[in-house]
Amino acid sequence: MSRNIPQTTLLGHPAGLFLLFTTEMWERFCYYGMRALVVLSLVAAVDGANPGFGMDRGQALILYGWYTSSAYATNILGGWIADNILGMRRSVLFGGLIMSAAQFTLFFAVPGDITLYYIGLVLMAAGVGLFKPNISTMVGELYPQGDARRDAAFSIFYMGINLGAFIAPFITSTLGEDPNYGWRWGYFSAGVGMLISVAIQLLFAKRFLGDIGVVPTAKRSREATGGVKQPLSHEERDRLRVVMSMFVFIMMFWTAFEQAGGLLNLVAQDNTQRMVGAFEVPAGWFQSLNPLFIVIFAPVFAWLWVKLARENKNPSSPLKVSAGILLTAIGFGFLILGVFEMQGTSDHKMSMIWLTLGYLFHTLGELCISPVGLSLMTKLAPLRLMSVIMGVWFLMPACAYFLAGYIGAFTEHAGEYGFVQQFAISMGVMPEHSGLLFVFAAIAAVLVLFSVLMWLVSGKLVDWMHGAESTTAKA
Known part of the structure; x- marks a missing residue:
């Protein structure tokens, strides 16, 4: 099947990359703007100056874990729908509209209507499932196999993700944490950001993406084989083994990393001295640190991967993952x-x-793992399973976020265990801080172990890739 892919370039990359960059930027504004509010609005007192839902911290962290896990678990279903029914482009549009509806539902739910709030969370998870795997897969579709620019492209695309995530808390948290406005207006602003994302895709996709994402990939695969459904080849099966083998390693990284939206958000609020002169930094603003560092360092990593590829020194993706896990530790x-x-x-x-x-350091670890992994999925996935495999990639953080919520909740009561208190006392830490010390130390130790294990198995994983990472550098 002949494909219409516009050849217009910008900064050495297809112009469509920057359209997808902007679309994803506003979608992540929506998602991360909401993420900065969820736990804080759930634990806010019902009768406080800025009323919320009055949940205890442990209950709120568990709900947060269920929500974030669901938002990424739905990516497999969203990928299947795109591959077999809608195509990637329409899936992105429908997903964006559902996410907008979710944020406005949350606006009406706060304060006090927990049933409506749950409906908003369900809608948000469904929208992310349609949007997230398909916008990422379209980035890979812009590049032919073997193009060394693909890893760099995902680092640039990742800047879009994090530029939106950086901007979001300054608007959503500033509104949401201010009693003069309230949590609901933070959610409302996130919904407006999502509508901007949808509008950008509607107005410019045809011009800059051509027919990328229009035809479901399963249909394209059948047309390429003359309508005959072929079984997976030996190489395709080995490449899928790489995806599944990396599952637990990536899951452990995201389990640690996602403490940012839950546990570390509460640490910022309750355990961090946030005064700068007479100004108290809002706790939600710390959610902008990770995306700020991404925006600063992603261009460096993008340049580095292309430079190393040209010199035939680019580390394999498993080795990059190993380094990323260690940096997170x-x-x-x-x-x-x-x-x-x-x-x-x-x-x-x-x-x-x-x-x-x-x-x-969590950000530096993320830059070695997440954009590299997104790129790798597009290299390893069979055409007819393109978005489904991207959904599998997002299932890794889905499982991790579920665990992360329970780990954060455990921190609340960890100090009640005698062995945790003894560990803290032996380190000179007061019992009331023993839960934090124990959880942080345990996470760091597990990450170091998994970093070493990934390094040890990296050679076998590269063999199973059958040259999928072989690159041709382009000027």
């Missing part, structure tokens, strides 16, 4: 230092520098 090391600092301060709070350094 270092980030938790800084948070442990913050817990130690809390023991010597009059208010028993840590400096903002430890939270900032934690987010920095």
Whole structure:
């Protein structure tokens, strides 16, 4: 089947990349703007100045884990619908409209209507499932197999994700945490951002994407084989083994990383000294640190991967994942230092520098894993399973977010266990901070272990790829 792919370029990449960049930027504004509000609005007192739902912290973190897990678990279904029925482009549009409806539902739910709030969360998960795997797969569709620019393209695309995530809390949290406006207006602003994303796709997709994402990939695959349904080849099966083998490693990374939206959000609110002169930094603003660092460092990583590819020195994706997991462990090391600092301060709070350094190293780890993994999925996936395999990639954080919510909730009561208290006391930490110390230390230790294991199995995974990462550098 002949395909119409516009040849217009910008900064050495197809112009369609920057359309997808902008579309994803506003979608992530919607998602992360909401993420900064969920736990804080759930735990806000019903009769407070800025009323919420009055949940206890543990219950709110578990609900947050269920929601974020569901939002990514639906990506497999969304990928299947795109591959077999709608195509990627229409899936993105329908997903965006559902996400907008979700945010406006949350607007009407706050404060107090928890049933309507649950409906909003369900709608949000359904919309993400249609939108997320398909916008990412279209990035890979812009590049032929073997094009060295593909990893760099996903790093650039990742900037769009995080530019939206960076901007969002300054608007949604500023509105939501201000009693003069309230949580509901934070959700409303997130919904407006999603409508902008949909409008951009409607207005410019045909011009800059041609027919990318219009025809379902399963139909394209059948046409390429003369209408005969072929079984998976030996190479395709091996490549799918790589996807499944990496599952647990990526899941462990995201389990640690996603403490940002739950546990670390509460650490920022309750355990961090946030005063700068007479101004108290809103807790939700710390959610912008990770995307800010992405925007700063993603171009560096994009340049680095292309440069190393040209010199035939580019590490394999499994080795990049190993490095990313180790960097994330270092980030938790800084948070442990913050817990130690809390023991010597009059208010028993840590400096903002430890939270900032934690987010920095989590970001560096993410840049070695997430954009690289997105690119790898498009290299390994059989054509007829393109969006489904991207959905499998997002199932990894889905499982992780479920675990992350329970780990965050466990922190609330971890200090009640004798062995946790003894561990903390042996390290000179007060019992009331023992849960934080234990969870941070345990996460760091597990990450180091998984980093080493990934390094050990990386050679076998590369063999199973059958040259999928072989590249041809382009000027």
